[in-house]
Amino acid sequence: MIALVRNITFVLFIITLSLFSSLSKANEITSQTLSTLQEKALTSTLAYDLADSLTTEVGARLAGSEGDKKAVVWAEQKMQSLGFDKIAKQAVPVRAWQRGTIRAHVTSPFSHQLAAVALGGSVPTPINGLSAELITFKGIEQLQAAPKENIVGKIVYLSQAITKNKDAASYGKAIRNRSYGAIEAAKKGAKALLIRSMGTAKSRYAHTGAVYYQKNLQKIPAAAISTVDAELLRKLEKYEKPITISLNIQTNEKTWQTSYNVIGDIIGSEKPNEIVLLAAHLDSWDLGTGAIDNASGVGAVLSAANLVKQLGQPKRTLRVVLFASEEMGLRGAKTYLKEYENQLSQIVVAAESDLGAGKIWRLDTRFVDEYITHADDVYKHLMPLGLQRGHNQAFGGPNIALLAQSNVPVVSLVQDGTNYFDYHHTANDTFDKLSLKDMQQNQAVYASFAFVVANSDMVFK
16 A cells, blocks of 8 residues: 555656646746747837838828828738738728818917917818907816806917826826817807917927817817917016917818728637737828827837737737727727627737837736736736836726726836827827837837737736
């Protein structure tokens, strides 16, 4: 009996040793493969080249425009050439707003031409423009608190500035001025809305962005002035004399058009119904060529998927979604959420690139507390690329934030946004603002993240 026990014990020891040896070998292979992936990503120009191609061959891609349609074809062709197993287009109804001319002119107490742009979706002024006294508020909260009789018939100006932040926190606090300022100004009887550009450069490039209106409320024209001209208005206010503005904005809106989310899958070899989702938005504003917003993100997620596939088919499906019409109301994301509502549980985790092309410096997560240790498992593989461990209240990104609201786990691979708002939503958003070195680090981070999660059994909810 003792001999039998010894034999059984020895056999179990050998089996256990074999299992540990296999596990160690698997981990070693994974570690070696990941190291190879990162080395390749840090020298590849693929993400940079894709951004160059999109901004050069297509250019501006305002939702509903000819550029937008060309971008959809471009995305399909690139996914095919990059070896995606399945490519689909998802129809998205989009507005077809068009920018026309703008003239903003201070007529008193002194004469000055202002550098300005219409906000996206703005209604036009009368064909001959309008003229009114300016009334200034720092931000939307101050406007909401002001008596209506002080505002009726005037042009509301929201003067809040934003500052440089690595994580774009200042922009997040001020964006309501642009998005909802026209609604609050209209409630008070204002003729029009002007805002200080949501920019951090001392420049006469004005920053556009979407403005929203409320049903059954007068729609008033809305525009942004450059930061340099905002400083001019601040100086004029010191004279304590009424400031009068002449404003002429001409815009046009055609009937709604059909754009598309472009979706590419690399099918999982073992768990095809479990999805690791990488996202960016394909559209851009019409002023520049949409390089930092968001050709850089498109390039990063497409190249990441391609780099992963070069190592072999991942165990889980790796999906890239290039969303339509992010700039004009997140319409692509809303369509995706609605049509895939019953399949959201299949998404293991989602990440989105949409804060320019600065170096990724932090990993934030939004995981169920029970699985927060898996965030550390992911982080240890990203740390060699220069990332810090962040918090567990990740935003995710403007599109996948909608998925997060439906309990899809998300991460934020936070880019350095210090200089992002120097160019964001301006005519100066062009390819020359991208850094090859930073783009290589971005694609390395996204590829590493996708590889680790797609080849694991980790869950986050």
